[in-house]
Amino acid sequence: MKRFSGRSIASVLYALAIYGFIFLPVVVLVLFSFQDGRFPIPPFKGFSLRWYEAVLADRRLMEALTNSLVVAILSSAMSVLLGFLAAYGIARFMLPAKGLQRGLLTAPLTVSYLIIGMGLLITFNWLGIPKSLLAAGIGHVVINMPLCFAIIYSQMGDHQANIERAARDLGAREWQVMTLITAPMLWPALFASFFLSMTFSWDEFIISFLLTRFDVTLPVEIWNLLRSGLNPKTNAVGSLVFGISVVLLLVLELVVFRKAKRS
């Protein structure tokens, strides 16, 4: 006969509590996005897709979703490019105050998005750059570039440096070394940092809120919706945002980490 000790029951309960704490809000959000009624609160009155139809029919929301995707893709591409160039420069060349430069590049990781957003707002104001998606995109590059730099830099070892040296020895010029040797060798790191940047940009709120005005990103539009109170439509759009984040993470896991493990 199998006996459950008090300790094992307690640890199961503890695990359930942890996972419940983490996932219950998401489960509730997703569940009530299917609510067949006007309020996203218990009791659950039945299953309906009408709030998703409402979201897809909402032109402002759909525009915001497109804006968010465009900002996420472009700002992530820019972050990866700049992060890669910075990592290559710092890892491969003798530079003055290298440690300080590396520190300065990663320092924004520790600064809150609110401070970065305010700083950019003041700077753009002073420079006469209007609030726009471009401004928000630049903000996302500011927060994501340090991350991309850190990920890519950590993957640039001495072994790769030797391989680059071999390429130079065989006649490759610097840009050929970077495009034909370094970038392909580092592609797991490049993809990982790209998709991570995408997920961060995709649901970033405060910087986008401060730096956009007429065209806004999806989190800002959702916030606008929330101001008029909760309804299952906000749950539906929230579920969509969550779903796309999950897809990005799955792609990251399947494409990058699996491959990285295999090779």
Add this chain to the structure above:
Amino acid sequence: MTQLAVDVRSLTHSYGDFKALDNVSLAVPNGAYTVLLGPSGSGKTTLLSVLGGFLVPQQGEVLIEGRDMTSVVPAKRPTTTMFQDYALFPHMSIADNVAFGLRMRGVGKKERLTKAMEMLSLVGLADEKSKKPHQLSGGQRQRVALARALAVDPVVLLLDEPLGALDLKLRRQMQSELKAIQREVGTTFVHVTHDQEEAMAIGDEIVVMNKGRIEDLGPPERVYLKPSSRFSAGFMGQSSFVSGTVVSQDPQTLQIDTVFGRLRVPTREQIYSAGSAVVLSMRPEHLVLGTPSAINLSLGTATIRDVTFQGAHHLAKLQHLDASGLELTAQVPQSGHPQVGMEVQVSIHPDHLVILKD
């Protein structure tokens, strides 16, 4: 006139207080297989980096086929390097790896792949052309690295401890392959190693380096049998050293006072003044145990203190009876059955005695 493939003059390079190269000059003839031999920190790898263009020396100049290359970048030099860790491009097929140098020189795809296949056949890997580097064994990667470096027809191929990562058996096999390939392509090879057996097996010329200087330079036999410095004698195989003082030298005989008494040996090219200090170097295989023949120089009597069996022979450590603290290492034939504690007479043929300045 045979042109020099490499001609370096008065190279000096320091890392901080450490002098990696100290006024090194070296000429390598075209088509030769030269081995730079020395312990770590001797400057051999630094010299190779200077030849390859990875390091610009603080002083001195580098000429390759007569052209000044001192500060020319690696890409623009007629040299290629075969790296110790092979440094193959992990994301490219074997054929693309080998063709890379030609691609950088703007050679068309068809032509460069033809040449790559030629090189791969040379190293016996034509069947592996579509594999990726990680699918090959260490020895195969080694060969790909060789094919890749040779595919651009360099004037000089630089090999940086190329066999260091291989196990002993594979290393010996690759040594003969490297030498055979070098003969076939006729390219000048400059090979760095700290393994003196490898150096002797493979080199046409051996350059013995120590503390940033060239200690000795010549064909393996000469460097082994007539080393020109104490370091060289000790690094190229084993030697027993005994110090002595020159008494006199005339056209026939050189007389030296040692702990063995006064030795009379045939005179050498080198002129020694009376009273100058010298070191006598003796290879284990040159020391003869047992009653000395008429022609041999007697070195007195010694006790066998320790014997190790080396397969082809025994190696006996001898303690000299008259000179306390003097230890000799002698080779004893396989069938010699030396016993620890035995007392033996030691002698050497006068021609085998190497006399070095102290």
